[in-house]
Amino acid sequence: MEFKKPRPTIDPDSKTYWDSAKDNKLMVQYSLDTEEYFLYSKQLTNASDSKNIVWKEVSGKGKIYSFTVVHVPAGPAFKEDTPYIVASIELDGGARIISNILTDNIADISIGDKVSVVFEKQDDDFTIPKFKLEK
Amino acid sequence: MARCQSGYVEDCKSPYGGSIPSRASKKVKIMDKKPCIVGVSDFPLQDRGRAPEGNSELTIQKYCAEEALNQAGLKMSDIDGIAVAGMWGVPGPGLMQPNLLVEYLGIKTPKWIEGTNIGGSTFLVHVNHAFQAINAGLCDTVLVIYGSLQKSNMSRVLGDRPALYSSQFEVVSGLPLPVGGYALAAQKHMSTYGSTRETLAEIAVSTRAWASMNENAAFKEHLTIDEALQSNPISSPLHRSDCCLVTDGGGAIVITSEEKAKHLKTEPIYIKGFGECNSHSSINYMPNMEKLEIASHSSKLAFKKAKLNIEDIDITMLYDSFTITVLLTLEAIGFCKLGEGKDFVKNQRTAPGGDFPLNTNGGGLSYCHPGMYGIFTIIEASRQLWGKCGKRQINNPVNALCHGTGGVLSSSTTLLLSRESS
Numbered sequence: 001m002e003f004k005k006p007r008p009t010i011d012p013d014s015k016t017y018w019d020s021a022k023d024n025k026l027m028v029q030y031s032l033d034t035e036e037y038f039l040y041s042k043q044l045t046n047a048s049d050s051k052n053i054v055w056k057e058v059s060g061k062g063k064i065y066s067f068t069v070v071h072v073p074a075g076p077a078f079k080e081d082t083p084y085i086v087a088s089i090e091l092d093g094g095a096r097i098i099s100n101i102l103t104d105n106i107a108d109i110s111i112g113d114k115v116s117v118v119f120e121k122q123d124d125d126f127t128i129p130k131f132k133l134e135k
Numbered sequence: 136m137a138r139c140q141s142g143y144v145e146d147c148k149s150p151y152g153g154s155i156p157s158r159a160s161k162k163v164k165i166m167d168k169k170p171c172i173v174g175v176s177d178f179p180l181q182d183r184g185r186a187p188e189g190n191s192e193l194t195i196q197k198y199c200a201e202e203a204l205n206q207a208g209l210k211m212s213d214i215d216g217i218a219v220a221g222m223w224g225v226p227g228p229g230l231m232q233p234n235l236l237v238e239y240l241g242i243k244t245p246k247w248i249e250g251t252n253i254g255g256s257t258f259l260v261h262v263n264h265a266f267q268a269i270n271a272g273l274c275d276t277v278l279v280i281y282g283s284l285q286k287s288n289m290s291r292v293l294g295d296r297p298a299l300y301s302s303q304f305e306v307v308s309g310l311p312l313p314v315g316g317y318a319l320a321a322q323k324h325m326s327t328y329g330s331t332r333e334t335l336a337e338i339a340v341s342t343r344a345w346a347s348m349n350e351n352a353a354f355k356e357h358l359t360i361d362e363a364l365q366s367n368p369i370s371s372p373l374h375r376s377d378c379c380l381v382t383d384g385g386g387a388i389v390i391t392s393e394e395k396a397k398h399l400k401t402e403p404i405y406i407k408g409f410g411e412c413n414s415h416s417s418i419n420y421m422p423n424m425e426k427l428e429i430a431s432h433s434s435k436l437a438f439k440k441a442k443l444n445i446e447d448i449d450i451t452m453l454y455d456s457f458t459i460t461v462l463l464t465l466e467a468i469g470f471c472k473l474g475e476g477k478d479f480v481k482n483q484r485t486a487p488g489g490d491f492p493l494n495t496n497g498g499g500l501s502y503c504h505p506g507m508y509g510i511f512t513i514i515e516a517s518r519q520l521w522g523k524c525g526k527r528q529i530n531n532p533v534n535a536l537c538h539g540t541g542g543v544l545s546s547s548t549t550l551l552l553s554r555e556s557s
Contacts, residue, residue, distance in 0.1 A: 011300065075292070
């Protein structure tokens with residue numbers, strides 16, 4: 001089935017994230033100077049002055065920082081998914097990322113719940129790291 | 136050009152050491168120009184917030200500019216500074232709105248031009264910057280202006296945003312924007328502090344009650360807490376009644392120096408203090424989603440500049456893109472402690488007759504929201520200070536606080552206005 005949802009406009013700060021997802025790996029950025037993990041923005045770190053940034057694979061485990069159950073979708077491409085969950089997830093190590101939580105029971109989700117990554121392949125060129133609740 | 140704290144030119148220290156020689160040998164006191172608001176207007180809407188047929192974003196702005204100038208007793212040719220921003224006309228001339236508006240309105244040789252766009256808080260920033268320009272003598276009379284036809288053009292949608300830069304992750308995930316961003320903050324606030332959907336409903340209901348007294352409001356019908364709670368879910372925990380309207384609209388503000396204002400038709404409203412701050416573009420990078428720290432920063436700067444305390448404020452206009460925006464802003468500015476907003480807004484405290492008059496025009500929730508609402512906080516505060524608000528007029532307010540929030544809780548601007556010069 002053709003993937004009709006928006007694709008990311010991949011740029012130098014997101015390329016490794018999306019490329020590694022195709023290999024079922026979750027990679028985020030890491031400051032060797034402040035020893036902090038992050039993805040894309042240094043706003044949540046003290047690494048503004050850091051020049052020593054590398055990409056590191058992380059476990060894909062973390063917890064829900066906040067979430068919303070979406071009833072009115074972000075465009076027609078998401079309509080058949082409603083209601084669906086978009087969450088801000090704090091990965092172990094500290095990076096905060098946004099993705100979907102996959103669950104059959106949307107009423108049973110809370111801030112702080114533990115989650116782990118699952119890789120949802122859309123087509124040969126595109127895999128999205130999503131998350132499921134840990135048992 | 137930096138001016139000395141003392142106001143005396145010859146006291147200035149050169150960055151290369153020593154004093155900068157002043158042209159006059161004797162001390163020359165620089166006039167401290169006090170910028171004032173002297174005219175405002177908002178565009179009359181009909182049919183749930185629609186502009187009458189036959190209008191464009193430009194005709195709306197021309198109408199507002201002329202009304203605001205008329206109120207002051209000024210002409211378009213008196214304008215020598217302009218500030219404008221909007222979200223229309225892109226790609227194309229809308230990317231450079233100051234050029235388009237100067238051309239359309241026929242403003243000759245403006246000396247000061249401002250086109251910052253940081254979302255809904257933009258026009259408060261424009262007034263802040265206009266203050267600095269007039270105060271520094273860069274120009275005399277500034278027009279701050281805005282217009283939008285987003286309802287008529289049906290240009291407002293929750294999706295179809297490009298998955299670009301830091302927002303690419305949330306767009307790929309299907310976060311409806313901007314509401315989903317505010318929903319994440321609301322969920323975090325509820326989880327952290329125990330606020331509830333009832334807390335947010337209090338704000339929706341009180342704002343509607345104010346709108347019932349504003350002829351130009353799109354929604355004037357009585358709203359109950361139960362009706363608000365039962366409105367359709369959009370992006371939990373936010374429901375329809377928590378979300379601002381989608382309307383057309385426009386507004387204008389004319390600012391000039393105190394000396395000039397003395398000869399005009401309106402009583403000058405002094406711009407006493409201001410502050411601005413921002414932190415992120417994507418909601419995911421808001422440092423702590425349960426508190427609007429940028430509003431704490433901007434309001435602190437404003438109170439310091441104005442030499443006013445929070446107890447001095449008689450009337451408050453907070454950008455209400457969503458009910459949660461108001462709750463976060465009340466706490467961040469310090470009207471109550473963090474987490475205590477749920478008690479602060481209880482029992483319709485912010486409604487007509489309550490002891491905290493808030494968003495007396497009916498806000499973005501019930502009056503109008505053409506996409507960038509910030510200008511209307513200043514327009515309503517000015518009218519309240521002039522005593523021109525009819526049925527919804529507050530008894531003799533002297534000091535007003537306006538606060539704008541732009542993007543997804545991304546930018547904050549606070550403005551303190553007063554009928555008293557010092």
